[in-house]
Amino acid sequence: MTAEARIQDMAARARRASATLAQLPAERTAEALRAAAAAVREQSRAILAANAEDMANASALSAAIRDRLMLDGPRVEGIAAALEAVAALPSPLGQEIDRSTRPNGLVLQRVRVPIGVVGIIFESRPNVTADAGALCLRAGNAAILRGGSEARASNRALHAALLQGLSETGLPEAAIQLVDDPDRALVGAMLRAAGAIDLIIPRGGRSLVAAVQQDARVPVLAHLDGNNHVYVHAAADPEMARRIVLDAKLRRMGVCGAMETLLIDAAFPAAAALVGDLLARGCEVRGDRRAQALDPQVEPADEQDWNTEYLDAICSVAIVDGLEAALAHIAAHGSGHTDAIVTADQDVADRFLDRVDSAIVLHNASTQFADGGEFGLGAEIGIATGRLHARGPVALEGLTTYKWVGRGTGQVRG
Structure with a gap:
């Protein structure tokens, strides 16, 4: 199967999952995240063993990258706590942004809805697997995650805990998918998947973000470097x-x-x-x-x-x-x-x-x-430095869009 076909298949399953998530009571996604947090704690030894494998292969990387890659007991507990923090946040879905009544009596509302299918491409930090998956889920989106090869074992272990949380609570496992193959052609296929993936969020260094912005045919929510x-x-x-x-x-x-x-x-x-x-x-x-x-x-x-x-x-x-x-x-x-x-x-x-x-x-x-958790957002997918859609720590509201709802009493324009 080609890279394009594989990503299109993942995106199709994600689309079906996102349609299911959009209709669920908010408590269902909160329950799934609490179950995932419990799974992270239960599987902490396996997660740390996977991270040790990644760290052993990362000796040639810089100290900064190794610091971002490394997990220990407190950091794993922090990942579990972040899942619970996101679960405790009020769901933004259905939230009324504003309302107006037109002179003809037509009532217009803007309400928050999920974006749909979100692709996240990131480097080094295994915690992004959990943070991004949790935030997308709580905002009613399905996530397709592609982490860096340097964190492959850690990402796989954390993704397994997320899947356990979804499975235990009856949510579709396609809601949080991991691109586990290091083939870079799959990244290119994600960037070209316009219509199948609704938004790409890169999280990493300037070179990664620049490459995503240059090649993407899907809208990009960018996070450039923090100078x-x-x-x-x-x-x-x-x-x-x-x-x-x-x-x-x-x-x-x-x-x-x-x-x-x-x-x-x-x-x-x-x-x-x-x-x-x-x-x-x-x-x-x-x-x-x-x-x-x-x-x-x-x-x-x-x-x-x-x-x-x-x-x-x-x-x-x-x-x-x-x-x-x-x-x-x-x-x-x-x-x-x-x-x-x-x-x-x-x-x-x-x-x-x-x-x-x-x-x-x-x-x-x-x-x-400068951290979503410190801002009371539970976690973040990144700090957006652009000026459109979302800015600063991108959390639940930044992962929603809105639609207009009109309520009339028979009004016509004729």
């Missing part, structure tokens, strides 16, 4: 700034919410301490001329550094002359993902939040909060 900034304003509390900077960069370096560039106001009195903290924690610092003057260990930054998502223990540092210079730097080099300001000046903070054109903007908080 995120923290701007420490002159009026920032020094101790707060130190805590936020260290967390934003070093809590987890391989996540898209990590800070990649630190902007320090030239009038901030403790700039050297911020740079020293990063260096003391083993982070390489690359800076402009004024940043290099703060510490002899700071390496010179070039133009490419300001545009790089390192996902590693590397940070660019620039000294800027006030808010306007910080805003100009972010506008020139940011990726529209997540940017933060640290300041005690509320007026400056409000101007920053208003003028930075990113999916997530934060005041006095770490960029590592």
Whole structure:
């Protein structure tokens, strides 16, 4: 069977499953997700063994990718907890967005409905198998998942737990399908499956997203890289700034919410301490001329550094002359993902939040909060950095569309 035929067959089964899901009471999908969470816990040893197999084959990969790939007991428990969190969220299906009554008495409503069949193409992170499957299911969609070959065994083990949850609660197993074959032709077939797959969501590095956008004939909800900034304003509390900077960069370096560039106001009195903290924690610092003057260990930054998502223990540092210079730097080099300001000046903070054109903007908080779970969304499929349909953490509402419902009393246009 050709790659196209295989994907068309999976999509046809997904379409039938999505039609079933759209008609189910919300409690049925919640029940399935709770059963899947129980299965993840029951099968944790098998999941960890599968992940150990993947990790053994990943020795040549970067530390950041290995961190995203690795599962341990707490991370497996986090996957199970995320399934339960999604189950506990109210279903968006049937939710009335707005209502109006026309002069002729016709009542119009916009109500949320599933998108239908969603394809998710992702790299490295095995938890995406569970998060994406759960969110699609709760929003009434069928999912076709294609993970990276580096996580193949882990994805297969987690998918088995999801299938157990579906089976135990009588939901169609075709609601969450896994493309388990590493043949890249299957990815191309997914991207060309217009009419069979309704939406493609890529989750991974810039090269993956760019390739999907270039080749897709299916609408794409894109998540580009997280070239995120923290701007420490002159009026920032020094101790707060130190805590936020260290967390934003070093809590987890391989996540898209990590800070990649630190902007320090030239009038901030403790700039050297911020740079020293990063260096003391083993982070390489690359800076402009004024940043290099703060510490002899700071390496010179070039133009490419300001545009790089390192996902590693590397940070660019620039000294800027006030808010306007910080805003100009972010506008020139940011990726529209997540940017933060640290300041005690509320007026400056409000101007920053208003003028930075990113999916997530934060005041006095770490960029590592760029996460659907931290936003109360249960989980996320990714952080969308575009401007259409959904933006920021894509969770249940981002996986729905709407239809217009008109209720009349015999109105005609004649």
